[in-house]
Amino acid sequence: MEELILELKQRIIEALNLEEMTPDEIDAQEPLFGEGLGLDSIDALELIVLLEKNYGIRLANPAEGKEIFKSVESIAQYVSEHRTK
Amino acid sequence: MVYHIADNVTSPLGNTTEQNYLSVKSGNSALRYYENHWGLPEPFTAALFTAEQNLAMAIDDMTRFESLVIHSASQAIDQSGINVSAPNVVFVLGTTKGNIEELEDNRPVPSIYYPGDTAQRIASKLGFTTTPVVACNACISGVSAIILAMRLLEKGAYDYAVVCGADVQNKFTVSGFQSLKAVSQEPCRPFDLERLGLNLGEAAATLVLSSDRVAQQGDHWCIESGAVRNDAFHVSSPSKNGEGARLALCGTRADSVVGQLAFINAHGTATMFNDQMESVAIERAGLNDVPVNALKGYYGHTMGAAGVLETVISIRAAQDNMVLGTRGFSERGVSGKIRLSSQNQQTDKESFVKMISGFGGSNAALLVSKTPVLAPDDVLPSDYTRTHHVVLTPDQLMVDGEQREIQPAEGDRITAIYKQMIGNYPKIYKMDMLSRLALVATELLLQAEGAERFTASENRAVVLFNHSSSIQADRAYLATIADKEGCFPSPSIFVYTLPNMATSEVAMRNLFHGETSLYILPCRDEKTMEQVMEASMLDKSTHSMITGWLDYEDNDHFIADISIIQNLSTRDYD
Numbered sequence: 001m002e003e004l005i006l007e008l009k010q011r012i013i014e015a016l017n018l019e020e021m022t023p024d025e026i027d028a029q030e031p032l033f034g035e036g037l038g039l040d041s042i043d044a045l046e047l048i049v050l051l052e053k054n055y056g057i058r059l060a061n062p063a064e065g066k067e068i069f070k071s072v073e074s075i076a077q078y079v080s081e082h083r084t085k
Numbered sequence: 086m087v088y089h090i091a092d093n094v095t096s097p098l099g100n101t102t103e104q105n106y107l108s109v110k111s112g113n114s115a116l117r118y119y120e121n122h123w124g125l126p127e128p129f130t131a132a133l134f135t136a137e138q139n140l141a142m143a144i145d146d147m148t149r150f151e152s153l154v155i156h157s158a159s160q161a162i163d164q165s166g167i168n169v170s171a172p173n174v175v176f177v178l179g180t181t182k183g184n185i186e187e188l189e190d191n192r193p194v195p196s197i198y199y200p201g202d203t204a205q206r207i208a209s210k211l212g213f214t215t216t217p218v219v220a221c222n223a224c225i226s227g228v229s230a231i232i233l234a235m236r237l238l239e240k241g242a243y244d245y246a247v248v249c250g251a252d253v254q255n256k257f258t259v260s261g262f263q264s265l266k267a268v269s270q271e272p273c274r275p276f277d278l279e280r281l282g283l284n285l286g287e288a289a290a291t292l293v294l295s296s297d298r299v300a301q302q303g304d305h306w307c308i309e310s311g312a313v314r315n316d317a318f319h320v321s322s323p324s325k326n327g328e329g330a331r332l333a334l335c336g337t338r339a340d341s342v343v344g345q346l347a348f349i350n351a352h353g354t355a356t357m358f359n360d361q362m363e364s365v366a367i368e369r370a371g372l373n374d375v376p377v378n379a380l381k382g383y384y385g386h387t388m389g390a391a392g393v394l395e396t397v398i399s400i401r402a403a404q405d406n407m408v409l410g411t412r413g414f415s416e417r418g419v420s421g422k423i424r425l426s427s428q429n430q431q432t433d434k435e436s437f438v439k440m441i442s443g444f445g446g447s448n449a450a451l452l453v454s455k456t457p458v459l460a461p462d463d464v465l466p467s468d469y470t471r472t473h474h475v476v477l478t479p480d481q482l483m484v485d486g487e488q489r490e491i492q493p494a495e496g497d498r499i500t501a502i503y504k505q506m507i508g509n510y511p512k513i514y515k516m517d518m519l520s521r522l523a524l525v526a527t528e529l530l531l532q533a534e535g536a537e538r539f540t541a542s543e544n545r546a547v548v549l550f551n552h553s554s555s556i557q558a559d560r561a562y563l564a565t566i567a568d569k570e571g572c573f574p575s576p577s578i579f580v581y582t583l584p585n586m587a588t589s590e591v592a593m594r595n596l597f598h599g600e601t602s603l604y605i606l607p608c609r610d611e612k613t614m615e616q617v618m619e620a621s622m623l624d625k626s627t628h629s630m631i632t633g634w635l636d637y638e639d640n641d642h643f644i645a646d647i648s649i650i651q652n653l654s655t656r657d658y659d
Contacts, residue, residue, distance in 0.1 A: 016577075019514040041322055045265060045576040053573045062266045 056084035091165035132286035179230030180389035224443030227392020250393030251289035275353035278418030286385025290394035312336025316446030327366030353379020364421025382412030445589030517581035526645035
């Protein structure tokens with residue numbers, strides 16, 4: 001799980017262009033949206049693409065993302081349970 | 086104010102305005118369901134031309150988009166009887182993505198990709214001799230083209246304008262809206278409780294306008310007023326309180342003639358956020374007693390065509406004393422207490438408002454009447470002064486005529502200058518290069534101005550000109566849908582394939598709620614830029630503007646040559 005969390009942090013930094021951030025600066029338990037990293041609706045859509053492209057997970061309904069994208073840890077949990085690649 | 090002297094709508098519903106109007110009036114829709122189309126994994130509903138219709142319009146040596154524009158424009162021109170080769174006639178093209186389907190992944194950029202070159206090819210084929218202008222402002226492009234044409238005529242730069250709004254659909258555009266989760270697989274339901282998103286559509290529509298100096302005797306409808314305003318809120322989500330749309334509505338002064346309005350033709354894309362926002366804006370502008378309709382259930386969202394097409398159909402409906410129904414609507418699903426017109430109904434009023442909104446927080450509105458209902462507005466002579474000036478290229482940075490040292494940088498030069506001289510705005514890393522260039526150059530300009538920053542204001546406009554459109558973002562986005570591993574369209578790159586995002590990023594950073602417009606020209610041409618800039622200053626809310634040339638091809642070829650202009654003619658207005 002630790003490995004997947006680090007991999008996700010790196011992918012999130014790249015996909016969301018968080019250029020001045022390092023994986024260490026992202027707390028895996030902290031909320032990604034709202035406070036936390038201050039991500040917005042387009043970032044949420046970009047995370048959907050990230051899951052599909054790298055882990056073969058298709059979220060048909062963006063509303064599902066709300067629970068999954070709470071924190072890096074919750075994404076890691078979901079990915080480990082649902083990944084197809 | 087300018088007069089309507091001819092028009093055309095070319096859509097999957099018909100080749101003339103009359104065919105289109107009668108089809109819409111009887112409730113027909115061009116929307117069809119498409120599965121496994123253009124290699125897209127998700128099905129969608131859209132209004133597309135059939136193969137036969139495309140073939141019937143095809144012109145040798147012209148692209149599908151160009152043939153469509155010529156088909157529509159030439160009919161309207163014939164009907165108007167004007168001689169387009171005269172020096173007092175201008176061609177204005179409103180389009181969101183023009184010839185984008187001619188751009189191929191990993192291939193050199195063909196010259197027909199550039200929207201200014203596209204407009205020039207079309208204008209030359211139609212016989213124009215003046216320089217065409219492309220209004221490229223995402224989904225409001227059609228209305229923004231009409232407003233530009235109106236002001237050029239009011240200013241006396243030309244006597245006639247042929248305004249065409251057009252877009253075609255393809256894998257690029259449809260995948261982009263799908264990646265934003267904005268597309269409904271079913272026919273759209275504007276303003277309805279159960280709306281699920283928009284449908285895209287193909288069309289071209291043309292308006293021939295004449296100035297009041299040369300309008301022939303007769304029964305001409307007129308475009309009385311128009312305004313463009315920015316939400317200064319978010320690149321893709323509309324403002325929650327509909328601020329930009331409200332300001333655009335009030336900018337037309339329609340709120341002063343509520344009792345004379347037959348209807349408001351809304352944008353009504355049927356996305357959750359757009360329709361909700363429009364309802365709030367209409368209510369806040371005090372127009373909630375006026376019937377509201379939307380035409381997307383008949384045509385889908387025809388992008389750059391929408392503003393012109395929906396204005397033309399609305400004029401035709403108003404001439405027929407008709408408020409058209411809103412196909413797909415049955416129960417109000419927006420919080421603004423507006424009066425939606427679900428069925429066709431009669432009206433005896435002879436004015437209407439067209440409103441429209443788009444990505445980048447852009448909003449526009451028009452007031453159209455059979456006979457003018459507004460008190461006449463004076464056209465003020467141009468009187469302005471340039472207060473600050475920045476030139477930024479790969480080799481030099483000049484601020485107010487003085488050379489500034491740029492530290493040599495490896496790789497991305499614009500981001501390096503941001504780090505060296507600006508900083509503290511990490512949102513820049515999310516932007517495409519054209520927007521980064523706009524942001525860096527305006528930050529330097531505003532530093533030079535030294536005035537108080539970040540106070541929300543409607544009085545500063547951002548009006549930029551360019552040639553290369555959003556070529557860097559377009560290529561980057563194309564790579565995401567041509568991925569060998571599959572089609573993974575990137576929503577965050579797609580929004581920047583709208584080059585007006587450069588003006589919007591500046592507006593958002595600085596809370597500028599004034600006009601934001603991006604115009605694309607066949608080449609850098611100071612005379613046309615000055616004409617457009619002077620025309621833009623007819624908007625009495627525009628006390629000052631950031632304006633100039635902004636072009637980004639690649640890291641070795643870019644230029645921002647922009648200024649702050651104070652509009653002295655508005656000194657007595659507020």
